[in-house]
Amino acid sequence: MKSVLALIACPVVVLAASISRRIQPAPFEPFTAGAWRIPQNDDVFFVGTGINASGGKFYINRNTSTYCPDGVSGLDCSLYSGSSTTFVIGNGTTTMSLDVTVPGGQQVYLAPDGALSYTQAHSASMPPGSNVTGFSREQSQAGGAPTYLYSPAQYWFLCPVTEGEPRERTYQIFAASGNLEGCYGTQIRTYTPSLGHVWQYA
Ligand SMILES: *[C@@H]1O[C@H](CO)[C@@H](O)[C@H](O)[C@H]1NC(C)=O
Ligand SMILES: *[C@@H]1O[C@H](CO)[C@@H](O)[C@H](O)[C@H]1NC(C)=O
Ligand SMILES: *[C@@H]1O[C@H](CO)[C@@H](O)[C@H](O)[C@H]1NC(C)=O
Ligand SMILES: *[C@@H]1O[C@H](CO)[C@@H](O)[C@H](O)[C@H]1NC(C)=O
Numbered sequence: 001m002k003s004v005l006a007l008i009a010c011p012v013v014v015l016a017a018s019i020s021r022r023i024q025p026a027p028f029e030p031f032t033a034g035a036w037r038i039p040q041n042d043d044v045f046f047v048g049t050g051i052n053a054s055g056g057k058f059y060i061n062r063n064t065s066t067y068c069p070d071g072v073s074g075l076d077c078s079l080y081s082g083s084s085t086t087f088v089i090g091n092g093t094t095t096m097s098l099d100v101t102v103p104g105g106q107q108v109y110l111a112p113d114g115a116l117s118y119t120q121a122h123s124a125s126m127p128p129g130s131n132v133t134g135f136s137r138e139q140s141q142a143g144g145a146p147t148y149l150y151s152p153a154q155y156w157f158l159c160p161v162t163e164g165e166p167r168e169r170t171y172q173i174f175a176a177s178g179n180l181e182g183c184y185g186t187q188i189r190t191y192t193p194s195l196g197h198v199w200q201y202a
Contacts, residue, residue, distance in 0.1 A: 022140065022141040022142065023138040023139060023140050023141065023148070024138065024139050024141070025136070025137070025138060025139070026137040026138055026139045026147045026190070028089070028091040028092075029088075029192075030086050030087065030088045030099045030193055031086065031087055031088070031137065031147070031190040031191060031192065031193060032050060032051075032084050032085060032086055032087070032190065032191045032192075032193045032194075033050075033051045033085070033087060033149055033188050033189070033190050033191070034046070034047075034048035034049055034050050034051060034060075034188065034189050034190075034191060035048070035049045035051060035060050035156075035158055035171070035173075035186045035187075035188060036048055036146075036186065036187040036188065036189045037158070037184065037185070037186040037187065039184075042166065042184070043166040043167065044158070044166045044167070044184050045167065046060065046158075046167070046186070048189055048191065049061070050084065050085070051085060051173055051188070052064040052065075052085045053065065053085045053098060053118060053201040054201075054202075055202070056117055056118055056119075056120065057115055057116065057117055057118075057172055057173075058085070058116045058117075058118075058172065058173040059161070059170050059171060059172050059173065060158065060170070060171050060173070061162075061168060061169060061170045061171065062170045063083075064083050064084065064085050064201070065201060065202045066080075066082070066083065066198050066199070066200065066201055066202060067121075067199065067200050067201070067202035068080045068199035068200070069199075075199075077199065079197060080101060080197050080198055080199040081196060081197075082194075082195075082196025082197050082198040083196065083198075084193055084194055084196065085098070085201070086098065086099035086193045086198070087099060087108065087190075089135055089136065089137055093133075094133045094134050094135050094136055094152075095107070095132050095133055095135065096108040096132075096135040097118075098118055098198075098201055099193070099197075099198070100121070100198055100199065100200050100201065101197060101198070101199050101200070102121045102122070102199055102200040103122075104121065104122055104124075106118050106119050106120070106121060106200060106201060107119045107124065107126070107132060108132075108135070109126050109130045109131060109132045110130060110131045110151065110152055110153055110175055111126070111127055111130050112127055112128070112129040112130060113174075114153060114157075114174040114175050114176045114180065115172065115173070115174055116151070116173040116174065116175060117130070118201060120202075121200040121201075121202075131152045131153075133152060134150075134151065134152025134153075135149070135150065135151060135152065136149075136150045137149055137150070137190055138150065146189045147189060147190045147191075148187060148188065148189060148190070149188040149189070149190050151175035152175070153175035153176050153177050154175070154176075154177045155175065155176055155177065155178075155185055156173065156174070156175055156185070156186050156187065156188050157173070157174040157175065157176060157180045157183040157184060157185055157186065158171035158172070158173065158174075158183060158184045158186050159171060159172045159173075159174050159180060159182065159183040159184075160182070160183075171184075173188075
């Protein structure tokens with residue numbers, strides 16, 4: 001098992017080094033995020049597969065979970081039919097939240113186990129040791145000028161949470177400063193969101 005992990009570790013470090021060279025801060029605006037992984041020795045490859053919020057965590061190959069309460073006077077849920085998962089990093093800050101309308105917002109954080117997570121609406125509750133700072137988005141000067149999302153823990157990982165074909169099963173998003181056993185290192189790229197607002201993610 002050790003040698004397998006060593007093989008996984010290598011490309012991650014090389015990628016991180018090669019993308020950190022020529023970058024500039026990305027403009028302040030909401031964004032969606034996608035997993036980008038061109039593997040050298042396995043079939044787990046993704047070119048911008050959308051990262052979705054569900055149940056307080058983030059995944060690829062799982063539907064976004066949104067919610068708008070019925071029967072609240074003055075709240076027209078037909079205005080909140082968006083289905084993409086949209087993030088925003090505060091202007092001039094390194095804190096990230098979900099682009100929602102619900103009062104109080106929904107904060108994104110790294111849980112102590114490295115899981116990229118978000119708070120439930122009307123609650124600031126998160127596990128002790130969670131990290132809310134250190135997120136940034138930088139535009140590369142390389143071909144296509146992709147804009148990368150960086151985490152406080154340095155490296156992003158896709159951790160499989162279902163069985164199935166390598167490109168079809170569901171993966172949860174984690175960040176760590178070293179290897180995560182059974183997971184695959186990945187880049188995360190960011191994109192301009194499609195139209196449509198969300199009241200809250202559930
Ligand atoms: C993300 O969620 C949206 C809305 O449920 C869905 O249309 C899309 O297919 C999901 N993306 C992935 C990669 O599963
Ligand atoms: C995901 O959403 C699509 C429509 O956007 C729907 O057809 C599909 O059944 C949903 N998948 C799950 C697992 O709920
Ligand atoms: C972001 O902050 C800078 C500096 O305070 C300000 O000049 C700029 O207008 C802000 N951008 C937006 C979109 O609010
Ligand atoms: C949170 O992230 C910041 C920025 O990367 C880092 O300096 C700090 O050590 C982290 N805190 C914890 C508790 O991991």
